[in-house]
Amino acid sequence: MKILILGATGFIGSAILARLLAEGHTVTGLGRDPAKARQRFPGARWIAADLARLAKPEDFTPLLEGMDAIINCAGALQDGQADDLHATQQRAMIALYEEAKRRGSPLIVQVSARTEGAAAELPFLKTRRQADEALKASGLPHVILRPALVIGRNAHGGTALLRALAALPLIQPLVHAHQPVEAVAMEDVTKAVSMALSGDIRSGSDLGLASGETATLADLVALHRGWLGLPKARVMPLPAFIARPVSGMADLAGRLGWRSPLRSTAMAVMSEGVIGDGFLPTPFAFAPIARALAEKPSGVQDLWFARLYLLKPMAILVLSLFWLLSGLIPLLGPSVAAAHFAPFMSTYAAMSVVLLTCALDVALGLAVLYRPYARRALLGMLTVSLAYLGGGTLLEPGLWLDPLGPYVKVLPSLALTLATLAILDER
Incomplete structure (x- = not known):
């Protein structure tokens, strides 16, 4: 038939x-x-x-x-x-x-x-x-x-x-x-x-x-x-x-x-x-x-x-919160965040970089919550994280030894993002 x-x-x-x-x-x-x-x-x-x-x-x-x-x-x-x-x-x-x-x-x-x-x-x-x-x-x-x-x-x-x-x-x-x-x-x-x-x-x-x-x-x-x-x-x-x-x-x-x-x-x-x-x-x-x-x-x-x-929705929420906070917290004191770039560029350019990266982080944190964009958002998180680590290592390698571990803390985020990508499919 x-x-x-x-x-x-x-x-x-x-x-x-x-x-x-x-x-x-x-x-x-x-x-x-x-x-x-x-x-x-x-x-x-x-x-x-x-x-x-x-x-x-x-x-x-x-x-x-x-x-x-x-x-x-x-x-x-x-x-x-x-x-x-x-x-x-x-x-x-x-x-x-x-x-x-x-x-x-x-x-x-x-x-x-x-x-x-x-x-x-x-x-x-x-x-x-x-x-x-x-x-x-x-x-x-x-x-x-x-x-x-x-x-x-x-x-x-x-x-x-x-x-x-x-x-x-x-x-x-x-x-x-x-x-x-x-x-x-x-x-x-x-x-x-x-x-x-x-x-x-x-x-x-x-x-x-x-x-x-x-x-x-x-x-x-x-x-x-x-x-x-x-x-x-x-x-x-x-x-x-x-x-x-x-x-x-x-x-x-x-x-x-x-x-x-x-x-x-x-x-x-x-x-x-x-x-x-x-x-x-x-x-x-x-x-x-x-x-x-x-x-x-x-x-x-x-x-x-x-x-x-049941861990998949928790992983997505954690990643969303991580990226939203990463984008919003620097806005509480953008001049402090911009100071990291001061040795390499003008004050205006440094502030622009801070605002752009904050906007990118917030966008990724929101996009991962919307199912049609989730995969692209996760891939974006991987790309941006690797770019942050690569650029940061070139500009301020000493932060790898910082007591607060700003670079080291990105590694668990990368692992969680990869795991979430692996279990994202529903069928």
Whole structure:
């Protein structure tokens, strides 16, 4: 079959793409930035496109040419710098359905979610529900799949947070620790998609996907802790209000382009647990989560990821603060800072250098907080730090022996910048 996958670079979309390629299908992946995906999956055809910009049926005309099926894995948790839920999850989908009807009605497999409950009226679930209802009313052949919390070999979003919580030392502070959480193995999600394409799941089906086990959040964290090879830790249940300031900061980070699983939408969903809609019969049995994890044992790289996951935002904040203070403190006494350059240039030139370098430091400290600029800001920090050390060594080498160590203190900053660059990727 010729298949188009929307959101093919995402957590679920990339796993579905890998399975369909292995099954011999001709697959086209759609994503906003598929450059890395081309390297990982050279057997697929890739198209760079932003669903939020595909507002009219004719925008989908070249994408649907010759397609037998469309799999929609695209979506986002919350509006933010890079995400417009109404445009991506509702408007683009309705335009897609209209064009699909004109293109011979290919099968549409929609990977959706449970859209009722405490968060039902938030944009994340409301726009999904509206798209699902429009698909059902369209007359197109379709299958809607509603996976519970998806657990896979890789991790992103909520599953990444599970691993990070599982790796905390000594105690595990958890909000909503005893809320029920249903989960499903990634292999079962990809299997359901494959069966929908083959007709083993009939058109018109609306299925919840979950292992059938209802655990608590604390149980899942403990399960992942064992998978990581760590000893048991004591759970410390925390009241829900503790999460509000954290969610507020995560929402702000979302406006800056960082997709944190701690945003307010995720907390609203977790307030009643992650539970299914009820399950229609499916032609296969779902794997227990413990077995699914055991079949793919963890390695040391998984432990590194889990331990570093919550340290990444801390590293970015520390670097931002370091560069902001480096730029702002000299402005409290610019003439003192300019005195270092007095033997080598005029007073005016020395003051200009101080002001320019302060402005550069502040700009880097702010830019690293904005996700689209973060990588360039980190590279800028490395470049500027090396330039400061090189220039300073030529002009005032004695500062290497200064009791306050102004040069020596730059070295840990360089190391932290390199480490942050190494863990910056989210997928």
